[in-house]
Structures are given as structure tokens and as C-alpha cells.
Amino acid sequence: MPETEEAIHKQILELGKKARRASREMMGMSADEKNHALLAMADALERRKEKIQEENARDVSEARDAGLSDALVDRLVLDDKRMAAMTQGLRDIAKLPDPVGRTLKSWEKENGLILEKRAVPIGVIGMIYESRPNVTADAAALCLKASNAIILRGGSEALRSNQAIADALQEGGSATKLPADAIQLVPVRDRKAVTSLITMDEYVDMIIPRGGEGLIRAIAENATVPVLKHYKGICHVYVDGDADPEKAWSIVENAKCQRPGVCNAAETLLVDLSIGEEWLIRMAEILQKRGVELRGDEKSREIVASMLPATGEDWHTEYLDMILSVRVVDGIEQAVEHINQYGSGHSDAIVTRNKGRQEYFGKMVDSAAVYINASTRFTDGAEFGMGAEIGISTDRLHARGPVALEELTTYKYVVTGDGQIKE
Structure with a gap:
């Protein structure tokens, strides 16, 4: 029996609350701790490879029965080569410089105040994507490296594959200092879940849609959470x-x-x-x-x-x-x-x-x-020397072009004084 809109909203709201708590904890994680979590997650993907591919085979079979095109079915398949690339991707991200805590600019005022503009996590990212289940691991790894919690909502055609990948990532992270709810997957197919996720301003800081123009436009037109997007590439x-x-x-x-x-x-x-x-x-x-x-x-x-x-x-x-x-x-x-x-x-x-x-x-x-x-x-994060990317943005704020680790951070000002007061 389908869940009611209210029940789905409560479920997504709980994911948001857990993600917000996890994002606060992640602010205190060191670069070594995050890298350790990424490597443990890669190991877990390898251990669970057979289970992931079994679930993926069920998705692929169902997609064929539903009449999806050969091109769309191909995007779903997690063969040995794609599994290896997904696992290696996590290890490659672990090798990249930590984007959090960088001093972007610093200066001293005449009154002795020292100002520092410092890179910090965005907080909670909602990732909405279609077809390719490897995005589950790629997006989670990038957000983790930038100390963000992530809520993943993949396409309904890949739900089993995405869940199996998310389970492996959570298993790997559980043996490290990664908060239990740093990576969460929306477990329902109903589109009402997307509506709840993109309007949950209190707990989600940014939505990143990845897919066709129709999906991205629908999200951008209905979201109250900021959306980082590109509609198409002409x-x-x-x-x-x-x-x-x-x-x-x-x-x-x-x-x-x-x-x-x-x-x-x-x-x-x-x-x-x-x-x-x-x-x-x-x-x-x-x-x-x-x-x-x-x-x-x-x-x-x-x-x-x-x-x-x-x-x-x-x-x-x-x-x-x-x-x-x-x-x-x-x-x-x-x-x-x-x-x-x-x-x-x-x-x-x-x-x-x-x-x-x-x-x-x-x-x-x-x-x-x-x-x-x-x-x-x-135009690609790897080709630009950024390592992995989560997508391409044609927006002007806050990121433009390939969205990689630096673009998954924002900044704050840390001001150090010695008793100065405003006169």
C-alpha cells in the first residue's frame, strides 16, 4: 500500500534532522580521519561487490522489462570495470588535498584586528540524480571529503543498486570516526520524497540535481532550498x-x-x-x-x-x-x-x-x-586538474563550471583581537 504524503514527509524530515546533526560532528573531523573513512568505504565496496552486483542485476532486469532504451539500461549496469572504477574513485578522492580549513585571505586592520577568511563546509547536501548508480559513491565521497553530510535520492530504476552501495559505504564508515548519518539514502520511490527534500530549508543547505533538463527544471522551479544546476549544454x-x-x-x-x-x-x-x-x-x-x-x-x-x-x-x-x-x-x-x-x-x-x-x-x-x-x-573536473567532480554548474552563484571539492565549501570570517571594542 503506498505511503501517504504525510508519512513520506515525516520520513524525509527525519533524514534531514539526522543529516544536520551529522554535519555538525563532521566539522570537527581531521583530514586524516576523513581519508581513513574514504579508504574504509572503498574496502567495503570491494567486500560487498557480489551483493551490489546481484541487486544491480535485478534493477537491470526490471528496467529491460519496463521497456527502457538500451542506452538507459547501459547506464544502469555495474559490471566489473565500473565497480573497480567506483572503488578506485574513493581512493583517489582520499589522496586529494583537504578543501576545508584553507585560509582564503587574511589581513590586519589598523586597530589590530586580524581577519581571516576561511573555507568551511556547506553543511547538508541533497543530491538528486538519475540512472547511474555509481553517482551514489562519487557524490558521497566528494561531500564527505568536504565535511558535508549528504542525502542521496537516486532514480527509482536504480533503487536496489543505490541502496546496496549506500549500505556498503555506511558499513565502511561505521568502523571509523565518520558519523553514522553522514551518508543517507532516500529509501522510497515516490516522487513526494523529492518534494519534501527540496523544500526542507531548515535541514538542507543545497540541492544538486544531476540528470535531464526536465528533472533539473522541475527541481529548480519548485525548490525553496538553493539549487546548483545546469539545464543543458548548448x-x-x-x-x-x-x-x-x-x-x-x-x-x-x-x-x-x-x-x-x-x-x-x-x-x-x-x-x-x-x-x-x-x-x-x-x-x-x-x-x-x-x-x-x-x-x-x-x-x-x-x-x-x-x-x-x-x-x-x-x-x-x-x-x-x-x-x-x-x-x-x-x-x-x-x-x-x-x-x-x-x-x-x-x-x-x-x-x-x-x-x-x-x-x-x-x-x-x-x-x-x-x-x-x-x-x-x-570541461570536466578531472580534465581541469580538480580530481573528481559532482557535476557542471552554469549558475553564477556560488559555483560555475566543474563542481569539485573547493566548490563544495563556503567560507566564514574568523576575527582575532586583543580586547578591541567598537567606539
């Missing part, structure tokens, strides 16, 4: 008239084709009128040989007649597929105007040898990551 590559032709062909091909189903893949190609028709003709040949469907504006189709006509909706679309919109523009100003109008603020690139245009693009494009003569595919 990424552009602008090929300037002064681009190195060979580098431009390579960068565009990589940005579109290397892995088209991810948020940092290129969805629109902007080509400067002055680079010449030959460059675009050759680019189209390269992309079409790779199986990319090209949708061009009127000028592009005059040059490459095989392109399909682009509609107004194409400029707004994140394809996540082997499809690319193409537009010929008259100068960098028009390219930047297009990006700022249609882009999602994720990742955008320029290919040019002109230093002035490099600087203009870097200054005027309003995105989380701006690339000069490089593929957009590098």
Missing part, C-alpha cells in the same frame, strides 16, 4: 577568419564527434564569412563522413547544398547526438551575439590566431568555460 565552436584551417577542422570534429551524447559536446558551428568557402566545404566532408547530420542557415546551404535547413528551434537545441547546427557569421561580434543569445552558458570555443579576437571572445562570451584554440570537450 556549446559552440566559432571558427574565425584568421583560424589555422587544420587546427579548426580537428577541433570541430573532436568537439562534435568524440562523444556527442555529453553536455560539453559542440551543438553549433559558427563560421566566419572571411575564412572562405573551401574551409566549410572540407569541414562538411569530414563531419558527414563521420555520420554527422548538418543543419545550416541559408548562407551555409549556399556553400554546402547537402545540409538540411536549420530552423529557429535548432539554435536552442541540445542534440546530444550526431547532429550539428551551422551558421555563417559576418565577424566576431555577430558570433558572440549568437552565442550569448542562444547558448546555455556552458562551454564555447573560438579558433583563431588573432590575439585581439582571442581576448575579445574570452571577455565577451558569457559562459562558464571559454576556450581559445581548444575543444569544448575539456
Whole structure:
């Protein structure tokens, strides 16, 4: 019998209370204690591997019976390789520098007060995600390393897998100084649990949704807790008239084709009128040989007649597929105007040898990551040298771009005096 909305809310409220208490305890944990907990959790994942994969097999079987696509089913599977990567991920996070307690800035006032801006945990993180059960371990480990408690709510299609992983993490942490409720999983499938979690301001400090645009938009529109998000990745590559032709062909091909189903893949190609028709003709040949469907504006189709006509909706679309919109523009100003109008603020690139245009693009494009003569595919915490990440943010507050350990902290001021009083 389904639980009532009131019963579910009470259940989630209890998770919040426990998480808040755990977050207070975690503020006192040392770096060594947190690393010890992470390594113990990795060991527990290895011990429970068979149980986790048994539960995962049940989820996968149920997903197939429910008619989920092969791509979605594949995201659910925890084979030996993915289990090993998940376990190693915890050990890698243990090796990273502790983000908590860093002095971000310090100064002394004329009255002798010493002010220190210090990195501290955010508190309680609510993580809402779809499909991939390995996110359970990744998110928990990152939040733990930054001394945050976490409440995890995975997709209903992976509930058994997520629960088995969470049980292993809790078992590993129980042998260390990690508070018992530092890692909790929402145990019910009902969507009413999400409503309770995202409106529980008293106990949850930030919500991080990870999944499709529909999920993220629904959470952002209904949450009263702050949400760190990105809706989609409409990424552009602008090929300037002064681009190195060979580098431009390579960068565009990589940005579109290397892995088209991810948020940092290129969805629109902007080509400067002055680079010449030959460059675009050759680019189209390269992309079409790779199986990319090209949708061009009127000028592009005059040059490459095989392109399909682009509609107004194409400029707004994140394809996540082997499809690319193409537009010929008259100068960098028009390219930047297009990006700022249609882009999602994720990742955008320029290919040019002109230093002035490099600087203009870097200054005027309003995105989380701006690339000069490089593929957009590098927007990733590991590629940025941050280690693991919990997601990509296209927000402006409080984090932008890859959200890694430093972005899972906030700060406070510690002010030291010697009897000073305000006159």
C-alpha cells in the first residue's frame, strides 16, 4: 500500500534532522580521519561487490522489462570495470588535498584586528540524480571529503543498486570516526520524497540535481532550498577568419564527434564569412563522413547544398547526438551575439590566431568555460586538474563550471583581537 504524503514527509524530515546533526560532528573531523573513512568505504565496496552486483542485476532486469532504451539500461549496469572504477574513485578522492580549513585571505586592520577568511563546509547536501548508480559513491565521497553530510535520492530504476552501495559505504564508515548519518539514502520511490527534500530549508543547505533538463527544471522551479544546476549544454565552436584551417577542422570534429551524447559536446558551428568557402566545404566532408547530420542557415546551404535547413528551434537545441547546427557569421561580434543569445552558458570555443579576437571572445562570451584554440570537450573536473567532480554548474552563484571539492565549501570570517571594542 503506498505511503501517504504525510508519512513520506515525516520520513524525509527525519533524514534531514539526522543529516544536520551529522554535519555538525563532521566539522570537527581531521583530514586524516576523513581519508581513513574514504579508504574504509572503498574496502567495503570491494567486500560487498557480489551483493551490489546481484541487486544491480535485478534493477537491470526490471528496467529491460519496463521497456527502457538500451542506452538507459547501459547506464544502469555495474559490471566489473565500473565497480573497480567506483572503488578506485574513493581512493583517489582520499589522496586529494583537504578543501576545508584553507585560509582564503587574511589581513590586519589598523586597530589590530586580524581577519581571516576561511573555507568551511556547506553543511547538508541533497543530491538528486538519475540512472547511474555509481553517482551514489562519487557524490558521497566528494561531500564527505568536504565535511558535508549528504542525502542521496537516486532514480527509482536504480533503487536496489543505490541502496546496496549506500549500505556498503555506511558499513565502511561505521568502523571509523565518520558519523553514522553522514551518508543517507532516500529509501522510497515516490516522487513526494523529492518534494519534501527540496523544500526542507531548515535541514538542507543545497540541492544538486544531476540528470535531464526536465528533472533539473522541475527541481529548480519548485525548490525553496538553493539549487546548483545546469539545464543543458548548448556549446559552440566559432571558427574565425584568421583560424589555422587544420587546427579548426580537428577541433570541430573532436568537439562534435568524440562523444556527442555529453553536455560539453559542440551543438553549433559558427563560421566566419572571411575564412572562405573551401574551409566549410572540407569541414562538411569530414563531419558527414563521420555520420554527422548538418543543419545550416541559408548562407551555409549556399556553400554546402547537402545540409538540411536549420530552423529557429535548432539554435536552442541540445542534440546530444550526431547532429550539428551551422551558421555563417559576418565577424566576431555577430558570433558572440549568437552565442550569448542562444547558448546555455556552458562551454564555447573560438579558433583563431588573432590575439585581439582571442581576448575579445574570452571577455565577451558569457559562459562558464571559454576556450581559445581548444575543444569544448575539456570541461570536466578531472580534465581541469580538480580530481573528481559532482557535476557542471552554469549558475553564477556560488559555483560555475566543474563542481569539485573547493566548490563544495563556503567560507566564514574568523576575527582575532586583543580586547578591541567598537567606539
